[in-house]
Amino acid sequence: MKRILYILVLASVLTSCKDLLFEKELASTDPFVNFDYLWKEVDSKYAYFELKNVDWDKLREIYRKKIYSRMSEDSLFNVMGSMLNELRDDHTNLVAPFNVSRYNAYLKGRDNFEYRIIKDIYLKAGEYTTESFRHGPLPGANIGYIRYSSFMNTAGEGALDFILDKYKNTKGLILDLRENGGGNFSNIPRILSRFITSKTLVMYNRTRNGKGRNDFGPFEPFYISPSSRIKYIGKPLVVLIDRGSYSATTFFALASKAIPNITLIGDKTGGGGGLPNGGQLPNGWTYRFSISQSYDLNKINYSEDGVNPEIFCELNWWDLRKDDILERAILFINSR
Amino acid sequence: MRKVISFIFLQVVLSLSLSSFLFGQQGSSFIEFSSGVGTTTFRDLATSPLFYNGASYTFTGGLMRVGSKTESHLGCSYSFGMNTNNFNNTYKSATFYSLDINYYRLYRVNRLTSGRWNTKVGANILNTTNIRENEAFMNNSLGVENILNIMAISKVTLSVPRVKGRVVKVLFFRKNLKPAQRELSFSLAVGALNLNYRPGYAYNYLPQITGSEIKNFSDYQLSVNGFRIQSKADYTHYLFNGNALKLSYLFDIYNAPGKYEPFHFVRHSLQLSFLFNYR
Numbered sequence: 001m002k003r004i005l006y007i008l009v010l011a012s013v014l015t016s017c018k019d020l021l022f023e024k025e026l027a028s029t030d031p032f033v034n035f036d037y038l039w040k041e042v043d044s045k046y047a048y049f050e051l052k053n054v055d056w057d058k059l060r061e062i063y064r065k066k067i068y069s070r071m072s073e074d075s076l077f078n079v080m081g082s083m084l085n086e087l088r089d090d091h092t093n094l095v096a097p098f099n100v101s102r103y104n105a106y107l108k109g110r111d112n113f114e115y116r117i118i119k120d121i122y123l124k125a126g127e128y129t130t131e132s133f134r135h136g137p138l139p140g141a142n143i144g145y146i147r148y149s150s151f152m153n154t155a156g157e158g159a160l161d162f163i164l165d166k167y168k169n170t171k172g173l174i175l176d177l178r179e180n181g182g183g184n185f186s187n188i189p190r191i192l193s194r195f196i197t198s199k200t201l202v203m204y205n206r207t208r209n210g211k212g213r214n215d216f217g218p219f220e221p222f223y224i225s226p227s228s229r230i231k232y233i234g235k236p237l238v239v240l241i242d243r244g245s246y247s248a249t250t251f252f253a254l255a256s257k258a259i260p261n262i263t264l265i266g267d268k269t270g271g272g273g274g275l276p277n278g279g280q281l282p283n284g285w286t287y288r289f290s291i292s293q294s295y296d297l298n299k300i301n302y303s304e305d306g307v308n309p310e311i312f313c314e315l316n317w318w319d320l321r322k323d324d325i326l327e328r329a330i331l332f333i334n335s336r
Numbered sequence: 337m338r339k340v341i342s343f344i345f346l347q348v349v350l351s352l353s354l355s356s357f358l359f360g361q362q363g364s365s366f367i368e369f370s371s372g373v374g375t376t377t378f379r380d381l382a383t384s385p386l387f388y389n390g391a392s393y394t395f396t397g398g399l400m401r402v403g404s405k406t407e408s409h410l411g412c413s414y415s416f417g418m419n420t421n422n423f424n425n426t427y428k429s430a431t432f433y434s435l436d437i438n439y440y441r442l443y444r445v446n447r448l449t450s451g452r453w454n455t456k457v458g459a460n461i462l463n464t465t466n467i468r469e470n471e472a473f474m475n476n477s478l479g480v481e482n483i484l485n486i487m488a489i490s491k492v493t494l495s496v497p498r499v500k501g502r503v504v505k506v507l508f509f510r511k512n513l514k515p516a517q518r519e520l521s522f523s524l525a526v527g528a529l530n531l532n533y534r535p536g537y538a539y540n541y542l543p544q545i546t547g548s549e550i551k552n553f554s555d556y557q558l559s560v561n562g563f564r565i566q567s568k569a570d571y572t573h574y575l576f577n578g579n580a581l582k583l584s585y586l587f588d589i590y591n592a593p594g595k596y597e598p599f600h601f602v603r604h605s606l607q608l609s610f611l612f613n614y615r
Contacts, residue, residue: 021563021565021589021591022379022591022600023381023598023600025387026385026386027385027386027387027423027424029424037385045537045538095472096426097425097426207536207537207538207540207541207555208537208538209536209537209538210537217536217537217541217555275475275540276474276475277473277474277475277476277538277539277540278383278472278473278474278475278476278477279382279383279384279473279476280383280384280385280386280428280472280473281385282385282386283423283424283426284386284421284422284423284424284425284426284428285426286428286472286473286474288474288475291538291539291540292538292541
């Protein structure tokens with residue numbers, strides 16, 4: 001009987017030992033606790049303090065003064081969201097049940113895209129919708145126009161086969177990535193692999209790996225291998241970009257610079273050259289921010305602020321009978 | 337290279353264990369199938385300071401050999417469930433899948449064995465792979481970790497046979513209970529060598545997802561730290577044909593600190609097992 005008692009006591013102690021064995025419960029709605037937690041997470045993992053010349057310690061001083069113990073959740077959100085916006089990074093957001101903070105990089109430049117112009121003027125004979133792509137031949141130009149509005153939508157191999165086969169006899173292709181806000185990275189090599197003939201190094205990446213703000217892991221090369229399916233080789237591909245081209249589209253633009261027959265036309269991309277990670281605060285809100293950097297082949301890091309086009313061009317909103325950026329792309333292909 | 341060595345080490349240990357299990361001892365052999373329900377609680381401090389709680393369901397299959405001097409068990413267990421956190425009305429949910437592979441071998445301790453009491457001690461190797469998905473964490477939504485524990489285990493068994501048949505009446509129901517062999521046992525395993533394979537510093541690693549040149553787990557780190565405790569209380573009822581039914585309560589708790597931020601896990605589970613005697 002004594003032995004059974006020992007066993008029962010041991011069993012009950014063990015089953016209640018979660019709180020003894022783990023660190024304390026960290027859930028809290030205290031504004032100071034949440035502010036400090038967020039500041040520290042960003043401090044220990046954010047990737048672009050130096051490139052963006054952000055004094056994160058000073059920002060802590062400025063914004064922590066705005067915190068007080070009985071502030072409303074809305075006020076706390078506004079203070080912490082404003083602090084994150086100082087990073088000038090659309091991969092950095094604070095997400096509460098009632099609001100999401102955003103920097104809105106695309107608003108820092110001009111709007112350069114209106115699909116209605118494309119549809120009314122250039123594709124008025126009709127357009128194809130092949131999975132995630134809308135496309136059609138440009139009238140009188142022997143050039144194929146392809147609109148890919150979001151990397152969130154899969155660039156299917158079958159769709160790419162159909163499109164590249166349809167335009168195989170054209171002089172060139174225009175891939176319109178304006179206002180493409182990004183999405184799934186795996187679509188980048190899937191598309192670009194159709195425009196190369198050999199394995200190509202397109203960029204380098206490195207990821208934060210220590211508490212020091214300049215602690216990063218090694219430069220990791222990013223290669224793209226040629227597709228074994230239908231390709232479009234030896235003819236120009238023009239990629240249209242603007243400030244609304246963000247994240248995966250910035251990566252795409254950066255990678256395009258390493259491929260000789262691709263030319264970027266339009267405005268600088270919005271940036272977003274870092275991979276955002278995500279997490280949760282002690283009060284249950286979530287956040288994300290960039291933890292990696294992307295570099296061109298010369299190991300220069302500029303993509304976070306945007307990738308410049310080879311040919312700069314803007315839409316003239318005073319004359320909506322034509323898309324100036326598309327017209328410049330047609331001119332470029334015809335000149336080759 | 338370190339990962340390859342770890343993997344080979346695990347394979348060798350499991351292979352040796354299996355051969356030992358199949359050829360090494362005397363006693364009754366059982367094939368075990370069980371299912372169970374329970375609760376799990378976990379917290380991955382790399383992505384959240386909050387605990388996620390939820391129900392879990394477990395299915396287990398295994399081979400067991402039980403003798404008066406030795407006992408061994410080789411089993412595989414699959415658990416799944418949905419864990420949630422609703423602190424401050426910020427509801428978030430995480431799906432949770434876990435695969436356990438374990439092998440233990442026990443030897444009788446004569447000094448602690450007498451009459452109806454049997455005490456055994458030995459070693460337990462337990463490998464757990466967890467896959468968790470919490471969409472609220474965006475690019476960090478997927479959490480994968482592997483935890484390998486080499487544990488010291490002890491098991492105390494009390495034989496409580498029903499020597500004489502008796503009749504039980506409950507209201508209008510009447511049941512003849514025949515003599516039967518029954519056992520109560522309690523086992524406790526404590527991690528002696530605790531290994532875990534957890535994400536790197538930033539949790540997410542860009543080269544892992546940049547397209548065609550995917551390097552899965554390229555930033556994962558192998559660490560030797562943390563702890564694991566697993567206890568189990570069983571009631572086993574042997575049937576006249578040599579098969580048995582077993583009702584178990586399992587408690588499993590571990591901490592996998594990794595190199596940077598820890599993963600905490602607790603499980604309570606009630607399981608019903610069918611043991612089919614095959615030798």
